[in-house]
Amino acid sequence: GSTVDAAARICAKAQGGQILASETVRGIVGAAKDLQFRDRGRFRLKGFPERWRLLEVAWQEEAQPAAAPVLAERTPYVGREEERAELRRLMEQAIAGRGSIVLIRGEPGVGKTRLAQELVLEARKHGMFDSTGRCYEMEGSPPYIPYIEMLQQSLRRGPAGFRIALGENAGEIAKILPELRQVFDDIPPPLELPPEQERLYLFNSIREFLERVSHTLPLLHVLDDLHWADDATLQLLQHIARHQDKMPVLTVATYRDIELDAARPFAQTLESLVRQRLAHRIALKPLPETGVEAMLRALTGQPPPPALVQAIYRETEGNPFFVEEVFQHLLEQGRLLDSEGRWRPDLQVGELDVPEGVRLVISRRLERVSEDCRTALTDAAVVGRDFGFQMLQALTELSADRLLDAIDEAERANLIVAADDVPPAEGDRALEARFRFAHELIRQTLISGLSLPRRQRLHLRVAETMEQVYGKGAEAYAADMAHHLYQAGAGADPATTARYLVLAGDQALHSAAFAEALKDYDAAFALQPSGDLASRAGLLYKRGLARRSLSSRWDEALPDWREAASLYERLGDKEAAGRVFDAMCQQLLWGLRYEEAAELGQRGLALLGGRDSTYRCRLLGWGGLTLSAAGYYSAGDGMIRRGLAMADRLGDVNLRGSALGAAAVHHWCYGQVRESADAGLKGGELLLQAGNLWDFASGSNFVATSLLALGRVDESVKVWSESSPLASRLGHRAASGVEFQVALLREGDIDAAEASGREALERLTNDEDDATTWVALAFLGFTHFWRGRWQDALAVFDEVTKVQPTGAPAGHGEAFTMLVRAYLGDRERVPGHLRHLRC
Ligand SMILES: Nc1ncnc2c1ncn2[C@@H]1O[C@H](COP(=O)(O)OP(=O)(O)OP(=O)(O)O)[C@@H](O)[C@H]1O
Ligand SMILES: [Mg+2]
Structure with missing residues (x-):
């Protein structure tokens, strides 16, 4: 039965002359005096979902053979004293409460990730909490992915403590990590906020989460491969950076500094972090020749011949990843060591023929694995950064048995590793083993060997398989689905691709990742059937929402919305048109473009006709305020009164609160402080009742100032003290900067x-x-x-x-x-x- 199976699998993991045993065996043998077990770590055994801890039995105390120089264990760390000293200093500062960001840059394979990992080991010794999130080159990874990974790791380490750290921000954080709702059943729905505020509120929530986590233990947060970060991640990083000097949090971000395109958001983020002195920088150079020597010595446990060091240094230019690859390559060819594990005496430098580029080295390594293994890996490379067995099985033509062997082989050859830190997203996948490429360069090499038609076909199959496996649930993976369908090109049905792109955009918009949403909507636009006017209008409205929330170019939303509004007008969908006019009018008011706002407000009202309706009521309020702010007192006043009367007739608490809020601002503009205070206090109560915290915060500022002008200082302080913390939680800039006024x-x-x-x-x-x-x-x-x-x-x-x-x-x-x-x-x-x- 399974015991025999397990024994056979463990046996296969052992090398010649080595005895491996499971923990059960150690338990049975007990503390026998003459037997020693050495922990060899956890291994994945074919056919068993769990990883097994294997122990090596030391049976030949005298005359130990030289330790087999395999890369299964990573190369012992060498050099980098200066960089580590600098990192240590920043870490100690962070522990003392003054956190910061440090950016480690360098070419691919130079050792950025490893340096960060070494720091993690040190951080643990200092009792820090650590977590690592990665960014990926792949399109189709969700926005905020490195932060999502951080959250997932923290969750796994202790759900109870994690729930406490989420605190009242749980509802927001569940937006980017929906699985939280499955783990905890007490998470409230997120607040309803205008989209441009959603992002700030989400950011504040994550920052507060970090604050709470780091309150218990200082935190080391590694962000690996930041050059691939999505825009939302970069924004979040910058947001947290501004507060980090008061938090015991050290963020270590790594990035490749080749091909940095100056115009890209990433380059801009770097520049802004550095300019604002929010980040320290470490530029990682390749190792010197002595470093290469140290690596070779560490890999083999004996001093390497100088000629070999020189040859390898020359070929690799001291890039540690290349050193490892070249070493492994030569080793596998039996060129380096004799059967005793010592340097071959006949080792000739000329004989080494170290291959040119590392792609070549990787290709050679890939050539050495079996045909099955290579096929499976190539298919897997299309799936993405990590992949599961089930998906791969659906993709390849290999039988289950042959595929299992192929995966085993790839794991033994260190081409892939178990992706333990990627948790299964759904119950049915919980038992499935997942894998990741040992290095992104390996995946890239595999992909570059594929012809375009074959790649497209594979992408299509991945999408089809996802639909099969997840059924309706595939929508939860909309970004991934959209990526594969898009890459599948003409093979995929454009309407389906567009549908998933829109879904992915919606999800991004919902999590305040506006740049990503915009990208998805743009792509969908090109694919959507042109005759479908309603879908086109819907897409335009949404793209407008994404655009207006990208603060620097909010006015690009207007052409989209104008077109959406006229399409809805043509289609006779007044309700939808009203929604678009409402959005335009508000946005222009916020952008201080009163004339246009007023004009659009009028058009919207004309279209909606005389009947009472939600959007008519809102347009009366916003439009009235627009006129008033632009300096047309009576016209604005009249509209605002009509809006108030309509809200009363409709009997909607939220609408009444907002209408009164608009009135409060309107009166404030003209120094009518008594009216302003009255309307604002009443409106505020209603808005709180309706849970419309945003509008409540917007109005409070004006009410408080009016109360102050009336000499009602205590009431004014009370309003400010209540609304100001709320506003900063909501990220409401206009209302949150008033702490100092209260203090004053x-x-x-x-x-x-x-x-x-x-x-x-x-x-x-x-x-x-x-x-x-x-x-x-x-x-x-x-x-x-x-x-x-x-x-x-x-x-x-x-x-x-x-x-x-x-x-x-x-x-x-x-x-x-x-x-x-x-x-x-x-x-x-x-x-x-x-x-x-x-x-
Ligand atoms: N100082 C070192 N001593 C020993 N091994 C090292 C050292 N630096 C890096 N390595 C090894 O070299 C390999 C490449 O390093 P790493 O993955 O950190 O590179 P990277 O700069 O993050 O590359 P990329 O940009 O591709 O992510 C790893 O296997 C790592 O363990
Ligand atoms: Mg790296």
Whole structure:
């Protein structure tokens, strides 16, 4: 039965003269005095789902044969003293609470990953918690993949502690790791937020998670192969970076520095991290000749002949991966060592004929495995970064038995490794062994040997198999499915490919990975049948959502939305058109383009007709506020009142809350502070009741200022203290920067106001201006003013005049300037200011 099977498998793992035993055997033998067991680690045995711990029985104490120089164990680490010292220093700083990011760069195979792994070993000795996430070259890996991997690892290490660390952010984090909902049944649904805020809220959630994890144990987070990172991952990294100096978290990111295209988001991220002094850098060079010698010595346990060192150094230029590959190649050919495991005395340098490039070395290694093994590996290379047995079986023409042998062979040849850290995504795959290529270069070499038609056919088969295996569940893997179908080219049905691309885009949008969503929607666009107008309109609307959330180019959303709106108009779908107009109008208001917003609001209203409806009501509120902010008081006021009345008739709490919120901002714009406070307080209550936290936070700021102007200081502080922490949790920039205002009111803390103003200045210099920067700047000006630093105050208010928006908020900068000049007794210029402000 299975015992005999296991015995045979264990036997096959042993080398000549070696005795291997299972843990059971050790248990039975007990502590026999004359028998020693040495732990050889865990092994995968064919036909057994679990890995087995195997123990070597030491039976020949005297005259031990030289340890077989195989690469199954990795090469003992050599050199890199300086780099390790620097990393150690940063690690100690992180443990002391001052975390940072360190970027390790270098050519492929130079040892970036290994250096990070060595640091992980040290970190564990220091009691740090560690996790490693990788990025992949493959299209089709989900956004945030290295962070997802980090979360998965933490989950596996201790679900109970993990749940605590998730805290109240569980609902958000489950967006990028849906399997959490299967593990824990107490995860609330994520908050409903406008898409552009979803991302910030998600980011804050992950940051808070890291804070909680690192609160218990300092954390080492390795991000491997960052050059392949998706845009969302890069954004998240930058977001966390800004807070890292106050967290005991060291992030070590590795990347290949060849072929860095300066325009790519990755290059920009690097530049911005470095410019803001948020990251340290280590450039890893190839090993010197002495390093190659040390490696060869470590690999064989004996000093290598100098001629061999020179030859290998010359061919590999000190790249450790190449050294290992060339070494393994020569070894397998029996060129290096004699049967005793010693250097062959007849070793001739000329005889070595070290192959040219490493691709060649890998190809040679691949040539040495059996035909079956090579076929299986080539198929697997198309599947992707990791693959399971079931998928491979569906792909290859090999029988199950031959495939098992082929996989065994590939594992023995160190071409693939067990992918233990990739957890099965579904119950039915839990027992399935998964594998990963030992190095990405191996996978690339295999792929490059495939002809295009064959590659396309394989991609199609992968997609078909996924559909077979997962059934409807394949939609959960939409990104992967879309990738394979897309790569399959003409062989795949364009409509199906488009459907999966849209699904993948939706999933990306849902997890606030906007650049990825945009890429998917763009690809879908090219494939969608042109006659299907409703689908086209839907896609345009969604692509618009992705575009407007990419803050730097939000206005690219408008052409999409305009077209979507006219398509919906043509199709007679008023509800959908109303939704698009609502989105356009809000977005333009946020972007301070009141005229266009007002015009679109009008068009939307005209289209929706006179009947009461949700979108009509929203458009009245937004459109009214737009007019009001643009300076048309009565027109705006009228619309906002109609919106309020409609919300009352519709009896929808959320709509009423939002309409009152719009009214509060409208009155605030014109200094009608009593009306503003009344509407805002009532609206806030309703919005809280409806769970619309976002709109609640948006309004609070205005209500609090109005209350303050009314002299109701305690109430004002109360509103601010409640809404400010909420706003920063939501990533609501406009409302979250008010901590200092609260501090100022409560304790007269002018320093807090000054610090916040300086941050705003920095944002401006970094070109990250937003609609609220000018408010923080104004406060900075006032801190100067209160301290009697007139000239500094004037300079800052000058800046305020330049950046403040037009429309209702206009004039603040000049008014402040006039105030300072009045204090300075400038009789000449003040009257001029006043006249100008009046008109
Ligand atoms: N200092 C070293 N001592 C011994 N072995 C090393 C050393 N540096 C790297 N290696 C070995 O060389 C191989 C390549 O290293 P590694 O995978 O870290 O390269 P990399 O820079 O991450 O490459 P890539 O850009 O392709 O990911 C690994 O097998 C690693 O164990
Ligand atoms: Mg690497």
